[in-house]
Amino acid sequence: MAKKYRSDGLAAIHETMEALHEIGVVDKQTMREFDESCLAPVQVMSPEEIRELREREHLSQPVFARYLNVSKNLISDWERGIKKPGGPALRLLTVIRKKGIQAIA
Template sequence: MTKKYRSQAYAAIHETMAALHDIGAIDKQTMRAFDERCLTPIQAMPPERIRALRERECLSQPIFALYLNVSRNLISDWERGVKKPGGPALRLLTVVEKKGIQAIA
């Protein structure tokens, strides 16, 4: 999966810093700091927003689960606030929120 940057300028800066890291000119800690500043942040998604997103896309819980490659029960748990999406699932939800379900279909 490609990295999503805040802007083209951040992408260029990050690419330069990655090259410097590859040759040993900057350390891993500095590179992590650039990752945090340059990459688009992913924020927690509350249950109401997940449900609204699914409904906006006119999808049932089982079909939404198929798109995200998770179980229907997990979608239900997210929408009820029993569990919270994290990692790749949260990234996919963010992509769907910004670009629609067709971005991952």
């Protein structure tokens, strides 16, 4: 998946920093901090947004869960607000929101 930057300028600077990291001029910790400042954050999704996204794609909870490689119960918990998606799951939901379920199918 391509990285999403806050701006075109930060994208260019980030590519330069990655090259410097590859040759050993920039250490891993500095690169992590730089990543955090340049890359666009993933937006948190409300339970209603997750349900609407699933329904927009015309998927049942079990089928949606299979696409995301999680349990049907977890999808249910997200949609009821008991749990919140994070990390890779939230990133996948963001991709589905922007490009549809076919982007991960």
